[in-house]
Amino acid sequence: MQTTIYDISKKSGVSIATVSRVLNNKKGVSEKTRQKVLAVMEEIGYTPNAFARGLGLNTIKTVGIMCMDVSDIYLASAVSTLERELRHKGYDSLLCCTGANAEDKRSYLQVLLSKRVDAIILVGSHFISGGDSGYIIEAARQVPIILINGYIKGENIYCMLTDDFGLVRDAVSQLINGGHRRILYVYDTTTYSGRQKMDGYKTALTQAGIPIEEELILFCKKNLEESQEKIGQLLDQGVGFDAVVCAEDEQGVAAVKAAIERGIPIPEKMEVIGYNNSILSRCSEPGLTSIDNRVEASCMTAINTLFGVFEGKDFPDRILISGELVKRSSTKI
Amino acid sequence: MQTTIYDISKKSGVSIATVSRVLNNKKGVSEKTRQKVLAVMEEIGYTPNAFARGLGLNTIKTVGIMCMDVSDIYLASAVSTLERELRHKGYDSLLCCTGANAEDKRSYLQVLLSKRVDAIILVGSHFISGGDSGYIIEAARQVPIILINGYIKGENIYCMLTDDFGLVRDAVSQLINGGHRRILYVYDTTTYSGRQKMDGYKTALTQAGIPIEEELILFCKKNLEESQEKIGQLLDQGVGFDAVVCAEDEQGVAAVKAAIERGIPIPEKMEVIGYNNSILSRCSEPGLTSIDNRVEASCMTAINTLFGVFEGKDFPDRILISGELVKRSSTKI
DNA sequence: TTGTAAGCGTTATCAT
């Protein structure tokens, strides 16, 4: 059985109230008593029960973090940053990987609420793709909700937004300025963020007076081998393109590999741009130029916002985080 | 304010006991009453308080997961598997990234204990490198502790072990059989697991009657650029080796890149083997042959063991998980 | 089938 303050109380000959005071470093306890109590705690290896504490205080200093899948490099780096910052502030992280199923997301959110987390952070725009974000707005009535890379309008909801649209548009524009007319776009999702990126691609073309061609837009699961195969097929079919922009680094690497496989020199005969500036872009050979939307910055800002909200301060419900294009050897631009 | 079973009780005209019964799907409640209570719950958007429940039952259906850093690909994939399996069983995961500091590991473990997690899973052999694993043995008096890829002897501690030693030894032996005599070994840590790998390298050499040369053992932080630079220097200095075995895929990729940078064809003039069979090994160009110690299998077995322990079954305190060498284009073997 | 009441381990408010 676990030991309680009653055990400490009995063994040290003081009341549980005093034990509690010592435990919480409250003043109004004589130094002698304090020492005695601490000694007993040490001796019997006492660990306070956070439930009991949480029951009374109605806070357990824990924040729920929801994401599709931590094994995804991008999400893992976000979760890592969030967890670290939360811990610095004395909060724990209850991790919840939802997968793609909408019903699961809903019920997992309920689980987090029932564990009385002090806030919930949703990472990735997957949470607003289904259209039905009502349950999130509903949940925000109980605790503040922070979105990393997504936007939902609602009371007590705070959104960190990345300019995915502008970043892709500018990158594509640079390719166009570099003389490219036929640019392949590879994507894997149609979440909010995914649509923003695609719109960026299309807008850049339109602005340059280049027609949008469906055969130059390739949907493909985010899987290296599968992407490589599909891009390779396009190459073999002679669809004809001399630049590739991908919604994910993994696909960018696939594009590079598909080209090399066919003896197409990169970046001379084909330029490739990925997204996320992850370690994959650095592993690529040649190195993959990649768009960095700065998740880490988004996460830091998110935590900042959250603690501001905890303190009752007024914060904007959406904050835009800027990104940048990180150039490596897969492009000439 | 949050709603409680008292609110439901009042509004539906039944006692809190009945509300509780409905909440827990217990029998002995008339269908009519059940429906009425459920309707009220739905109406006022009731969320049960897990603290209160946990206080009485002394379990909150949550498992603590500790690792150095989830942004590490290997650890992220482990955490992902653990979280998923735990959730299937109805458990949440309290994530705790400790960083390298020993004192932090200690105190974070205390935090988990105070949150009354039902078990603690330690991922990675970092937890037993400091030598002082007393606090873990101590913690095991309160809850079962599972180690992924590490071994500590103690009551209520269960260890999933990987044969890092044998895997590296066999891989190096294969290189030796392939005609290599001067094989560079690159490593980044001296944790338990790290030492096992190195021992595997040395043993393979010794068994083949090849002397161990210090200049062929390179310590290097797990960082792509830094590793590439250091391995490159060795190449430039003419240290002379025609195969590289790395303790991490990231370093394997670095070795491949260092060689390519100098026009050394892979695998013809140099063979490279990495470790973990992560996505990095697939991104590498040419693809990196890599040792897979099967974290996912370790994690599944860990969860299996854990729930066996929960049910009071007797489980071995150490389980060995076998791995394999996954061959890609960076080797001829 | 339903209700009453004790108990879970804290914190906080009064007294003393």
Added chain:
DNA sequence: ATGATAACGCTTACAA
């Protein structure tokens, strides 16, 4: 400076 006690929201005998 210290102690007694209510309160937190739930589960679960035990009664009715």
